[in-house]
Amino acid sequence: MSTTLDLGLPDRAPLAGLPARVRIHEVGPRDGLQNESVTVPVEVKAEFIARLAAAGLRTVEAASFVHPKWVPQLADAEQLFPLLAPVAREYGDELRLPALVPNERGLDRALAHGVREVAVFGSATETFAQRNLNRSVAESLEMFAPVVRRATEAGLRVRGYLSMCFGDPWEGPVPVAKVVEVGRALLDLGCAELSLGDTIGTGTPGQVAALLREFAAQGTGPEVLAVHFHDTYGQALANTLTALQHGVTVVDSSAGGLGGCPYAKSATGNLATEDLVWMLDGLGIDTGVDLAALAATSAWMAGHLGRPSPSRAVRALTH
Amino acid sequence: MSTTLDLGLPDRAPLAGLPARVRIHEVGPRDGLQNESVTVPVEVKAEFIARLAAAGLRTVEAASFVHPKWVPQLADAEQLFPLLAPVAREYGDELRLPALVPNERGLDRALAHGVREVAVFGSATETFAQRNLNRSVAESLEMFAPVVRRATEAGLRVRGYLSMCFGDPWEGPVPVAKVVEVGRALLDLGCAELSLGDTIGTGTPGQVAALLREFAAQGTGPEVLAVHFHDTYGQALANTLTALQHGVTVVDSSAGGLGGCPYAKSATGNLATEDLVWMLDGLGIDTGVDLAALAATSAWMAGHLGRPSPSRAVRALTH
Numbered sequence: 146m147s148t149t150l151d152l153g154l155p156d157r158a159p160l161a162g163l164p165a166r167v168r169i170h171e172v173g174p175r176d177g178l179q180n181e182s183v184t185v186p187v188e189v190k191a192e193f194i195a196r197l198a199a200a201g202l203r204t205v206e207a208a209s210f211v212h213p214k215w216v217p218q219l220a221d222a223e224q225l226f227p228l229l230a231p232v233a234r235e236y237g238d239e240l241r242l243p244a245l246v247p248n249e250r251g252l253d254r255a256l257a258h259g260v261r262e263v264a265v266f267g268s269a270t271e272t273f274a275q276r277n278l279n280r281s282v283a284e285s286l287e288m289f290a291p292v293v294r295r296a297t298e299a300g301l302r303v304r305g306y307l308s309m310c311f312g313d314p315w316e317g318p319v320p321v322a323k324v325v326e327v328g329r330a331l332l333d334l335g336c337a338e339l340s341l342g343d344t345i346g347t348g349t350p351g352q353v354a355a356l357l358r359e360f361a362a363q364g365t366g367p368e369v370l371a372v373h374f375h376d377t378y379g380q381a382l383a384n385t386l387t388a389l390q391h392g393v394t395v396v397d398s399s400a401g402g403l404g405g406c407p408y409a410k411s412a413t414g415n416l417a418t419e420d421l422v423w424m425l426d427g428l429g430i431d432t433g434v435d436l437a438a439l440a441a442t443s444a445w446m447a448g449h450l451g452r453p454s455p456s457r458a459v460r461a462l463t464h
Numbered sequence: 465m466s467t468t469l470d471l472g473l474p475d476r477a478p479l480a481g482l483p484a485r486v487r488i489h490e491v492g493p494r495d496g497l498q499n500e501s502v503t504v505p506v507e508v509k510a511e512f513i514a515r516l517a518a519a520g521l522r523t524v525e526a527a528s529f530v531h532p533k534w535v536p537q538l539a540d541a542e543q544l545f546p547l548l549a550p551v552a553r554e555y556g557d558e559l560r561l562p563a564l565v566p567n568e569r570g571l572d573r574a575l576a577h578g579v580r581e582v583a584v585f586g587s588a589t590e591t592f593a594q595r596n597l598n599r600s601v602a603e604s605l606e607m608f609a610p611v612v613r614r615a616t617e618a619g620l621r622v623r624g625y626l627s628m629c630f631g632d633p634w635e636g637p638v639p640v641a642k643v644v645e646v647g648r649a650l651l652d653l654g655c656a657e658l659s660l661g662d663t664i665g666t667g668t669p670g671q672v673a674a675l676l677r678e679f680a681a682q683g684t685g686p687e688v689l690a691v692h693f694h695d696t697y698g699q700a701l702a703n704t705l706t707a708l709q710h711g712v713t714v715v716d717s718s719a720g721g722l723g724g725c726p727y728a729k730s731a732t733g734n735l736a737t738e739d740l741v742w743m744l745d746g747l748g749i750d751t752g753v754d755l756a757a758l759a760a761t762s763a764w765m766a767g768h769l770g771r772p773s774p775s776r777a778v779r780a781l782t783h
Contacts, residue, residue, distance in 0.1 A: 155630065156637030158670030160706070311474065318475030346780070349746025350705060351477030379739030379776035380746075382702040386669060387479070420698030427668025427699075457698040461665070 157429040163389050166431040168204060170304075170340070170371060170397045171197055171418060173446075175206040175245060177403025179218050180414075183450050187221040191228035193446055194242070197400060198232050200438040202418075204241040206264070210251035226258040243304060247278075252292050256299060263296050264304040264340075265289045267331055269324045272315040273308060273344075286330050293334040302338075305331035306373070310341045310356065311348030321359045329365055339370055340397055343384065346377025350387035357391040367392030374416045376402065376455075381416035382424060389430075396421060401443025402455035417456030419443060437462065476748040483713045485750040487523060489623075489659070489690060490516055490737060492765075494525040494564060496722025498537050499733075502769050506540040510547035512765055513561070516719060517551050519757035521737075523560040525583070529570035545577040562623060566597075571611050575618060582615050583623040583659075584608045586650055588643045591634040592627060592663075605649050612653040624655035625692070629675065630667030640678045648684055658689055659716055662703065665696025669706035676710040686711030693735045695721065695774075700735035701743060708749075715740060720762025720773035736775030738762060756781065 174194050178185055185193075190207075197205050207229060213220030222244065229242060243262035246252045255263050267285055268274040274282045289305075296303045309316075310324045328339050341356065357367060372388040372395075374381035385396055402417035422434045440462040447454040454460060493513050497504055504512075516524050526548060532539035541563065548561060562581035565571045574582050586604055587593040593601045608624075615622045628635075629643045647658050660675065676686060691707040691714075693700035704715055721736035741753045759781040766773040773779060 155666045155668050155671060158668065158674050160670040160673050347474045347746075349474050349477065349743050351479040351747045352474060354479050355477050376776055377780045378742045379701055379736065380743055382698055383705045383743060386702045386705060417698065423697045424668050424699055424702060427666075428670045457695055461696045 155423075155427040158427065159429045163428060163430060164392075164394045166394065167389070167425055168395045169202060169418060169421065169432055169434065170373075170395055171202045171205045171400060172373075172397050172415060173197065173205075173400035173403040173418070173443075175209055175219065176397075176415060177399040177401075179209065179216055180404035181218065181450055184218045185446075185449055187224045187228065189446075189449055190221070190225055191232075193400075193442070194229060195232045196442040196445070197439070198236055198240055200442055201432070201434040202400075202439070203236075203239055203433060204243070207242040207244055209245035209247075210254040211245065211247045212250075223254065223258065226260065241302075243302075245306075246292060246296075248288055249292055249295070252296055256301075260301070262302040262304070263292075264306055265292055265331070265336070266306040266308065267327060268308050269319055269327050270309045270313040270316050273313055276315075277308070282327055286327075286334065289331070290334055293336060297335045303336050304338045304340060304371075305334070305336035306340045306342060307331060308342040308344040311343045311352050312345050314345055321356050324356060325359050325363050325365070328360065329363060332365065332369060337369070338395065339365075340373045340395075341370060342373040342397075343375055343381075346375035346380060348374070348384055349380055350383055353384045353387045354391055357388065357393065367394070371395035371397055373397035376414055376416055382420055385416065385421060386424070400439060401446055401459050403443075403446065403450075414455050417443075417454070417458060419456045419458035419462065423458045474742075474746040477746065478748045482708050482747060482749060483711075485713065486708070486744055487714045488521060488737060488740065488751055488753065489714055489716045490521045490524045490719060491692075491716050491734060492516070492524075492719035492722040492737070492762075494528055494538065495716075495734060496718040496720075498528065498535055499723035500537065500769055503537045504765075504768055506543045506547065508765075508768055509540070509544055510551075512719075512761070513548060514551045515761040515764070516758070517555055517559055519761055520751070520753040521719075521758070522555075522558055522752060523562070526561040526563055528564035528566075529573040530564065530566045531569075542573065542577065545579065560621075562621075564625075565611060565615075567607055568611055568614070571615055575620075579620070581621040581623070582611075583625055584611055584650070584655070585625040585627065586646060587627050588638055588646050589628045589632040589635050592632055595634075596627070601646055605646075605653065608650070609653055612655060616654045621657075622655050623657045623659060623690075624650035624653070625659045625661055626650060627661040627663040629660045630662045630671050631664050633664055640675050643675060644678050644682050644684070647679065648682060651684065651688060656688070657714065658684075659692045659714075660689060661692040661716075662694055662700075665694035665699060667693070667703055668699055669702055672703045672706045673710055676707065676712065686713070690714035690716055692716035695733055695735055701739055704735065704740060705743070719758060720765055720778050721775040722762075722765065722769075722773075733774050736762075736773070736777060738775045738777035738781065742777045 399415035718734035
């Protein structure tokens, strides 16, 4: 019996118009753990990241240099980066370990730890900008400008996150024009990549297509775009497929679906990396990820969190 | 604040090449409850079906006339149909309440209860045919032949299910040619519709496209095909989207994702009707379903089963 059959992997069958390779931007250690009620010890985080790299992931968002009082789950960024030195040495330039930096103070902390890639986190809607960043969208762009400028001058790659790109819990559906305007402003600041987030998971494939089409119409092609879907309403993988059909090749996901508790009434987790890799493997799209090693890592982390993984593929692969 | 915003529903955004309307074949009361460990009282089943119809579903697979010793959860088909008389009267010909019939004895029982639509359940693979039907694929087709003939002669509509269309737990990936051959044989017997089942949930979008293309190449268009996906690896909705992009307009799903327990290590449930309707609503595709009423029905049924619904949309909509 072959390994393929042991894993239950599907026969490879490509679909016209999809890319040959997808880069997965793994957000489990940062976005995932940030939204878990349990705070994981820093040594476990370091081992988690090492295991994700060993499973073949080459972009692993590691930490956030936000003020510790806002996100206690990630207050240990200073302790974490020294523990990542061995894995950073092992994989060299091949492995990206970006960190979120909310402002210049966060950038200073990231630079002090030798971080080579950072991300800023913007909002497409005024309400979420006020609630999450305590300022307007325009003011948040002003705050990001020196962060992006100084980071790029220091040779760092900068990613821009844009949240609430499809629906906003206070404002409802978000106008495509507004998302494109704010997203292009982030790119104009100097971001090398823009990650379009469906923060509340309400988006559906037609909205994904419309947004990507409007970006293209305004001169921003899919080569600088990434997608970041949440599985709140079960739409994440269908939306991802649609984004791939429109030329996107960078997809954010979270190992084991970290960030959404399966026992919470509202499971607002990220797309699970395993569910994504299952689809991409089946489509014959190269990700470099060893799905069995990844699922074992997520099952191990679920043990640290004291509950099963919300990823369907993890549950199916590790029973 | 509008009802749309209250529900968190996405703004409508169509996607090119999709149908204007999808008929949902609701399998929760039959396929769903058949795979739950708890056996639900017959009065609760009748109320469940009435609530599903009230939520706008117009094809609700109600029962199975299999021998009671094989599926104790569905042993009450004889008791159930009389209880469905009021709902059958209320909706008339508009509401279909099909029942599974494994053989002529099952058909006799269905006819005795005035069932107007039946389904036979075949397998694309020899191993599953032997394990599930205790005979070869060819022998199972011989068994179905008089069932389909007598049912159609009696004026009943017959649906053919074909299981293991993508992967088989014993045989691995299933050859497309074999699926098309057995599927067309079921249609040739007189089935009005063929439901292609991914029984173990391993299929991915490229396989869906390849299978539908091969059916078309052999002269079987999507107008007589339905798709039946399981969410074991989280692929069901992406696969459904792909099927819609290839012309399929009938989709099987299970209210609340019934049939897959969220606490089981391997959640082998059907695609949740709510996750499906969320996507179709967002795409502006008409289903006739009131999503809020449906989610409330699934939450009510989850209470009878003593556990939360595995549907992500149900959890998000009913918290």
